[in-house]
Amino acid sequence: MTAPFDPAPKDHLVSAIVRDEPRVLTRITSLFGRRGYNIRSLSVGSTEHPGLSRMTFVVTGDRGVVEQAMRQLEKLHDVVKIIDHSLEKFVDRELVLVKVAITPESRVEVRQIAEDFRARIVDVGRHALTFEVTGDEGKITAFIEQMRSFGILETMRTGRVALTRGSNADIPSHVYHEGETEALRPVVESAEPREEKARGVPNLF
Amino acid sequence: MTQQDMTGAKALWATLAAHGVGTVFGYPGGAIMPVYDALTFYPEVRHVLARHEQGAIHAAEGWAKATGEIGVCIATSGPGATNLVTGLADAMLDSVPILAITGNVARHLMGTDAFQEADITGITLPITKHNYVVRDVEELPRVIAEAIRIARSGRPGPVLVDIPKDVQLAPYHGEIATPHARPEIPAPKPEAIERARELLRSAKKPVIMVGGGSLDAAAEITALARAWDIPVITTLMGLGAFPASDPLWLGMPGMHGSVAANRAISEADVLLGIGLRFDDRVTGRVNGFAPNASIIHVDLDAAEIGKIVRTHVPVRGDARVAAQMLAEGAQKLDLPEWREKIAEWKTRTQDPDHWGAGYAVKAVVDRLRPDDILSSDVGQHQMLAAQLARFERPRRWINSGGLGTMGFGFPAAIGAGMAEPGVRSIVIAGDGGFQMTAQELATLKKYDIRNVKICIINNSFLGMVRQWQELFHERRYSEVWLGDSNPDFLKLADAYGVPAYRADRAEELPGAIDAWLNDPKSSLLEIVVPNEHGVFPMVPAGAALSEMIETEPPRPTPGIEKNAAAEEAKNA
Numbered sequence: 001m002t003a004p005f006d007p008a009p010k011d012h013l014v015s016a017i018v019r020d021e022p023r024v025l026t027r028i029t030s031l032f033g034r035r036g037y038n039i040r041s042l043s044v045g046s047t048e049h050p051g052l053s054r055m056t057f058v059v060t061g062d063r064g065v066v067e068q069a070m071r072q073l074e075k076l077h078d079v080v081k082i083i084d085h086s087l088e089k090f091v092d093r094e095l096v097l098v099k100v101a102i103t104p105e106s107r108v109e110v111r112q113i114a115e116d117f118r119a120r121i122v123d124v125g126r127h128a129l130t131f132e133v134t135g136d137e138g139k140i141t142a143f144i145e146q147m148r149s150f151g152i153l154e155t156m157r158t159g160r161v162a163l164t165r166g167s168n169a170d171i172p173s174h175v176y177h178e179g180e181t182e183a184l185r186p187v188v189e190s191a192e193p194r195e196e197k198a199r200g201v202p203n204l205f
Numbered sequence: 206m207t208q209q210d211m212t213g214a215k216a217l218w219a220t221l222a223a224h225g226v227g228t229v230f231g232y233p234g235g236a237i238m239p240v241y242d243a244l245t246f247y248p249e250v251r252h253v254l255a256r257h258e259q260g261a262i263h264a265a266e267g268w269a270k271a272t273g274e275i276g277v278c279i280a281t282s283g284p285g286a287t288n289l290v291t292g293l294a295d296a297m298l299d300s301v302p303i304l305a306i307t308g309n310v311a312r313h314l315m316g317t318d319a320f321q322e323a324d325i326t327g328i329t330l331p332i333t334k335h336n337y338v339v340r341d342v343e344e345l346p347r348v349i350a351e352a353i354r355i356a357r358s359g360r361p362g363p364v365l366v367d368i369p370k371d372v373q374l375a376p377y378h379g380e381i382a383t384p385h386a387r388p389e390i391p392a393p394k395p396e397a398i399e400r401a402r403e404l405l406r407s408a409k410k411p412v413i414m415v416g417g418g419s420l421d422a423a424a425e426i427t428a429l430a431r432a433w434d435i436p437v438i439t440t441l442m443g444l445g446a447f448p449a450s451d452p453l454w455l456g457m458p459g460m461h462g463s464v465a466a467n468r469a470i471s472e473a474d475v476l477l478g479i480g481l482r483f484d485d486r487v488t489g490r491v492n493g494f495a496p497n498a499s500i501i502h503v504d505l506d507a508a509e510i511g512k513i514v515r516t517h518v519p520v521r522g523d524a525r526v527a528a529q530m531l532a533e534g535a536q537k538l539d540l541p542e543w544r545e546k547i548a549e550w551k552t553r554t555q556d557p558d559h560w561g562a563g564y565a566v567k568a569v570v571d572r573l574r575p576d577d578i579l580s581s582d583v584g585q586h587q588m589l590a591a592q593l594a595r596f597e598r599p600r601r602w603i604n605s606g607g608l609g610t611m612g613f614g615f616p617a618a619i620g621a622g623m624a625e626p627g628v629r630s631i632v633i634a635g636d637g638g639f640q641m642t643a644q645e646l647a648t649l650k651k652y653d654i655r656n657v658k659i660c661i662i663n664n665s666f667l668g669m670v671r672q673w674q675e676l677f678h679e680r681r682y683s684e685v686w687l688g689d690s691n692p693d694f695l696k697l698a699d700a701y702g703v704p705a706y707r708a709d710r711a712e713e714l715p716g717a718i719d720a721w722l723n724d725p726k727s728s729l730l731e732i733v734v735p736n737e738h739g740v741f742p743m744v745p746a747g748a749a750l751s752e753m754i755e756t757e758p759p760r761p762t763p764g765i766e767k768n769a770a771a772e773e774a775k776n777a
Contacts, residue, residue: 022338027330034331064511071508077335077355 011040011058012066013085013092013162019078020046020053027076028055037061037069041094041159052080056092056161085162092162096140097122099130101151110150117143128153213342214243214373217306219381220346222249224353226277226304228268228623229253230261234281235321237308239373253623253652256644258285260616262292263642266301267620267630270603271578273421275302275356276620282309283321286367287328291610293363294332298607299417299442302361304352305333311371312340326367334362342375350382358388360418360506390505393522398530400518401477401501406536408475410497410543411435414458417442417606418480418505418524420599425528426479427451432535436547438466440481442606445596455547456554459487460744461588464755465550467744470495471751472546477531479503480524483513484607493749503527553755556593560711561738562662563589566633568714569660569732570594572722576628578603578621582614582638585668588740590633612641615659619648622657622727629656629722636663636691646701649727657727659703661694664734672739675760688736698729709733 018024025044032039040058047054059066070082085092098119102110107129114121114131117139123130133143137160144155211219217240221229228251233241244252255261258280265276280289286307296303310319315338326336335355339345345368352364405411413435415426423446430437430453437447438455447454456463458470470476476498481487488494491513499517502510503524510519520527557563566589573579579594580603581587587604596602603621605613614632622630639661649657665688674682698705704724708717714732721730741757744750 023326023330026327030330068508068512071512075506075508 009060009062009065011060012063013090013160014057014059014066014070015083015085015162016055016057016073016079017047017081017083018053018055018076019080020051021078024053024078025055027078028073031072031076032059032069035069035072037065041157043159043161045161056159058160083164085164089165090162091165092136092160093134094137094140094158094160095132095134096144096155096157097130097132098144098147098155099123099128099153100147101128101153103127106150110147113143113146117146119143211377212239212243212373213339213345213368213375213377214239215246216342216346216377216379216381217349217368217373218243218247218250220349221277222247223381224275224350224384226275227251229277229279230255230264230268230620231279231306232256232258232261232281232285234283234285234308236282236310236370237279237285237306237368237373238281239370240279240306240308240368243373252279253648255616256647257642258288259291259612260619260642260645260648262289262303262305263295263610263613263616264620264623264645264648265303265305266292266296266299266613267580267603267617267622268624269296269301269303269361269620270299270617271600271621271624271630273302273600274624275304275353277304277306279306280308281321282307282325282370283323285321286325287323289365290328290332291608291612293329293365295605295608295610295613296363297332297334299605300361301363302356303363304349304356305363305365307365307367308373309338309367309369312369313371315369326365329365332363333365336365336367338367339369339372342372342377343379345372345377346379346382350385354385354388359390390523390526391521393503393520393527393530395530397518397520398527401520401531402534404475404499404501404518405433405435405477405531405538408435408538409540410469410473411475411477411538411540412438412455412469412473412498413477413479414438414440414470414481415443415446415479416440416481418482419443419446420480422480422524422528423447423599425525425532429528429532429535432532432537434537434540435477436465436469438462438469440484440487440606441591441604443481444591444594444602445599446480448597449595450597455551457591458750459484459489460746461592461740461742462487462744462750462753463592464553464742464753465547467742467750467753468550469547470498471749473498475499475501477501477503479528480505482506482509485513488513488750489744489752490747490749493751496749555756560735562586562664562668562734563593563738563740564711565662565708565714565732565734566590567593568718569631569633569730572718573631574629575601577601578618578625578628578630580604580614580618580621580630580632582632582634583609583611583669584635584638585664585672585738585740586633586635586662587614588669589662592740611635611638613638615639616642616645616648618657618659619645619654622654623652626654626656629658631658631660633660633662635668636661636665636687636694637667639694640692643697646698646703650702654727655725658722659698659727659729660721661729661731662734663691663694663731664736664738665691666736668738669740671737675737675739676743676745694729694731703727703729705729705731707731707733 119131265278269276455465458466501518503520618632667685695705
């Protein structure tokens with residue numbers, strides 16, 4: 001038997017389109033909790049369709065764990081669609097508010113770094129500046145790291161949001177149920193690189 | 206009825222009637238009273254009053270398991286609703302289509318910790334397929350219709366609809382919802398079927414394993430197995446999905462499975478699983494399960510494929526269609542060595558030949574007619590019945606497989622018996638489990654139900670727990686002895702007007718069984734058996750199927766006598 005395809009635990013970015021009804025969030029989080037899947041970040045907002053909301057999660061686990069989590073989610077009546085962003089090209093963003101301590105000596109330098117990151121100042125105090133930064137996870141992490149030496153007083157991150165890239169027709173959009181998956185992949189074929197296989201493997205669903 | 210008279214409660218009954226629901230099981234209470242009041246206007250719906258909400262939902266499950274149709278139960282808010290919890294969890298794990306309707310306090314009281322208020326939709330969130338609170342009376346029929354559709358579609362399951370009391374009373378002006386069409390079940394992909402066929406063609410040691418999801422595909426699976434000439438294993442939930450009289454049948458797999466089934470799994474090179482979920486009681490230690498086999502898994506529920514065991518060929522779709530497709534182009538496999546091995550394993554069964562629980566269960570199940578429905582409670586007698594009964598057709602075996610709910614068997618047998626009044630509904634229970642829902646004897650009396658036959662295998666113990674204590678806890682029989690406090694079951698039955706019989710020796714058994722089965726009324730038979738018999742074969746929890754203990758190990762020292770003496774000394 002070949003080795004499991006992608007055994008290392010890592011972050012998976014997943015979106016769910018869900019009905020906008022009471023308890024949907026509880027239903028989803030309780031499913032995650034019961035089955036022992038940890039949600040690292042979660043953002044929820046409305047969509048272009050009235051009555052539908054979009055949630056973006058970051059779930060940590062190996063490929064099999066995340067697949068199982070997605071399949072369990074998909075069984076919920078309130079869940080309309082699941083999109084696993086790790087199977088496609090996507091754009092993602094996160095917004096963070098960072099309150100950084102300043103002194104008369106550091107003020108200029110802090111502002112300079114913020115400018116480099118295109119961070120906006122949203123609040124100015126005598127001893128602190130609050131920045132708003134938008135970007136992918138890497139940019140935000142880098143910004144926070146840069147500011148750490150000055151003294152970070154508070155941060156608030158929104159959690160990641162993501163959308164599938166729309167313009168590039170030859171990139172398959174592996175919307176759930178239409179793409180290749182770990183569970184539904186024949187074991188014998190799972191050793192080959194995912195990117196190449198993505199187009200070749202028949203959809204057995 | 207004029208539109209002006211219509212209320213939420215009446216709309217509920219009208220919707221149920223429009224869906225062909227002719228029988229509901231329930232128990233009234235304050236927050237559901239408008240529904241019970243409206244019931245008097247709907248004589249076409251029969252309401253069966255249980256003596257406990259748990260009895261009501263298990264009866265609904267028995268109904269659903271026997272017929273494949275939706276079982277409906279009703280309870281009031283708070284304690285009534287929470288008494289449904291066990292049955293909902295049971296129905297969830299065994300994929301039983303159940304509609305549970307609960308009353309709740311009026312909308313303005315919800316969330317205020319009002320009298321008899323419980324957040325039942327919150328409580329049952331993880332143990333229902335879906336649940337609803339109806340906050341607007343105009344939504345009520347639509348929600349009921351949708352709940353029925355969800356409960357029956359795809360992989361079936363329980364759906365709960367919670368209706369606040371003021372919604373039940375509110376005037377209703379809309380139409381009565383009619384049934385949804387049954388949704389199309391996705392057909393398996395031809396590529397997946399072709400892959401599975403290729404694997405079967407190359408197999409040297411193939412085996413088919415079918416579970417509770419195969420019950421409605423029994424004919425197709427039987428044709429498939431015969432066309433390829435592949436032996437068939439039926440899980441606890443799948444018993445009856447393949448005729449036991451067929452020489453290809455190997456019995457049940459798993460913890461108390463047959464030697465033939467477990468050995469065949471352990472040696473198989475191709476395992477075709479249909480409509481099963483590889484429960485831990487079936488697989489034993491997962492990495493020791495079918496270690497040499499390529500696994501083809503046919504299931505409707507995508508989440509089940511690859512959940513427990515690695516699947517080589519995933520086939521998502523309807524078991525009937527998949528079995529039909531797999532049977533096309535079948536060629537009989539010529540595998541004399543595999544056949545020989547299996548024939549040898551099949552000889553390694555022993556019918557219980559000396560007096561004990563197994564002997565008693567055998568004597569009862571040997572009297573089953575093909576149409577009889579056999580229910581069991583949970584415990585040793587359940588495993589014995591599953592090992593010894595020979596089912597020729599599906600939906601004749603009703604038991605609590607996934608949740609292992611003690612107290613399930615008797616009310617489920619009532620539900621099944623009411624669904625099919627023309628056939629005998631026989632239940633085998635233990636002395637422990639029977640006492641969890643024994644009050645449902647009143648239901649037999651109240652409705653003059655005549656076809657329910659209760660058999661209590663009384664060993665004065667919580668037998669399965671005792672067996673584990675014997676094997677794995679050095680016979681420290683902690684809190685499993687019932688002999689000092691069991692009721693006189695004959696007197697108990699008599700108190701409810703149910704005729705009862707008893708046998709406590711092998712010689713008495715045939716006569717007692719005759720008298721019990723020939724009684725024109727529902728009746729009870731107590732069979733008093735020795736205290737310390739075990740159920741074997743057995744795969745210890747956490748072991749691989751290949752590590753099965755085939756026969757009962759010799760008992761080193763007297764047990765129960767010693768323990769009873771110790772008990773007496775303690776009580777003195």
